[in-house]
Amino acid sequence: xxRYLRCLRTSVFSDSSPSIAYRNxxxxxxxxxxxxxxxxxxxxxxxxYVSEMQKSAFQGNxxxxxxxxxxYELNHSPPLQSPSSYGPFTVEERxxxxxxxxxxxxxxxxxxxxEATMFDRSVPTSxxxxxxxxxxxxxxxxxxxxxxxxxxxxxxVCSAWPDNIEISKLCIRKGTNSSPSSYGxxxxxxxxxxxxxALYQFLEERGISDELAxxxxxxxxxxxxxxxxxxxxxxxxxxEKN
Numbered sequence: 001x002x003r004y005l006r007c008l009r010t011s012v013f014s015d016s017s018p019s020i021a022y023r024n025x026x027x028x029x030x031x032x033x034x035x036x037x038x039x040x041x042x043x044x045x046x047x048x049y050v051s052e053m054q055k056s057a058f059q060g061n062x063x064x065x066x067x068x069x070x071x072y073e074l075n076h077s078p079p080l081q082s083p084s085s086y087g088p089f090t091v092e093e094r095x096x097x098x099x100x101x102x103x104x105x106x107x108x109x110x111x112x113x114x115e116a117t118m119f120d121r122s123v124p125t126s127x128x129x130x131x132x133x134x135x136x137x138x139x140x141x142x143x144x145x146x147x148x149x150x151x152x153x154x155x156x157v158c159s160a161w162p163d164n165i166e167i168s169k170l171c172i173r174k175g176t177n178s179s180p181s182s183y184g185x186x187x188x189x190x191x192x193x194x195x196x197x198a199l200y201q202f203l204e205e206r207g208i209s210d211e212l213a214x215x216x217x218x219x220x221x222x223x224x225x226x227x228x229x230x231x232x233x234x235x236x237x238x239x240e241k242n
Contacts, residue, residue, distance in 0.1 A: 011097070014078070017169065027237060030134075041148065053070075062236075062239050063239055066232050067236065072227060074229065078225075079223075079226035080200050082222060082226075083219070085173055086212070086215050088105050088207055089102040089103065090102070091219075095227075096227070096231070098117055098227075099115055099116065099117055099118075100115075100116055101113060102114040102116070106145075110145055110147055110206075111145070111146050111148070112143065112144070112145050112206055112207075112208075113143075114141055114142070115138045115142050115144075116139055116140070116142075116160065117139055117141070118139070118220050118223060118224055118227075119139060119224065120138060120140055121138045121139065122136060122137050122138060122140065124136075125137065131237070133161055136162060137161060137234040138160070138161065139160040139217065139220060140159060140160075141214075142155060142159070143155070143156040143157075143208055144156075145206070150173055151172050151174065152172060153172070153201075154170065154172060154173075156169070156170040156203065156230075157170070161213060162213065162214070162217050163213060163214055164213055165208070165209065166201075167199060167203070168188055169184065169187060170185065170188065171184040171185050175179045191234075
C-alpha cells in the first residue's frame with residue numbers, strides 16, 4: 001500500500017496539467033480542488049456558483065411564464081378603461097383593492113354612497129352537470145344614505161346577481177362609534193312583503209336597481225382582469241430583484 005501511494009503521488013504531481021488533484025484509491029476518481037468565481041462583483045466558490053446559477057435559472061423561468069401570461073391577457077382580451085360615472089353616480093376606482101365606490105347626492109339632504117366588492121362568491125346554476133358545471137357570480141354591495149350632519153345613516157346590505165339585486169339587511173348606523181352589539185333589526189326576508197316591495201322602490205328611486213347589478217358585473221369583470229395583470233407585473237418585478 002505504501003509503495004502504491006508513493007507511485008500515485010509521483011504520477012499526479014508530475015502531470016503537466018495545471019490542475020491540482022488527488023485520487024481516492026477507493027473509487028479511483030479524481031477530485032478537483034475547489035475554485036473561486038467572480039460573479040457580479042462577488043467572489044463565489046464553485047458550490048455557491050452552481051447554486052447562484054440554479055437560482056438564476058429558476059427566476060428566469062418564473063419571469064418567462066409570467067410574461068407569457070401577461071402577453072396572453074393583454075393580446076386576447078385586454079382590460080378596458082374603467083368608466084368614471086354611472087348615471088348620476090361618480091365612480092371611484094381603487095387600484096389594487098377589491099372595492100369600488102359610487103357616490104351621488106339625492107335631493108337637497110341625502111348623500112348616497114355605494115361600496116361594492118369584486119366577485120366574492122358563486123353559486124351553481126340549474127344547467128350545471130357533473131362534467132360541465134356552470135356558475136353565477138355574486139357581488140356584495142352596501143348602500144349608505146346619510147342626511148345632514150347628525151351622523152346617522154341608513155345602511156342597506158345588498159347582493160348583485162348578473163341581472164338583479166337583492167336586499168339582505170338594513171339598519172340605522174349612529175355614526176362610526178356604533179356598538180357592534182346594537183340590535184340591527186330582522187333579516188330582510190322576515191319583513192312584510194309590502195314593506196319589502198316599498199324598500200326596493202325606495203332604492204330604485206335613488207338609482208339603485210337591477211340595472212346597477214348589470215353595470216357592477218360588467219365593471220368587476222373588467223376590474224378582475226386589470227387587477228390580475230397588475231398583480232402578475234408586481235410578482236414579476238419582485239422576482240427580478242437581486
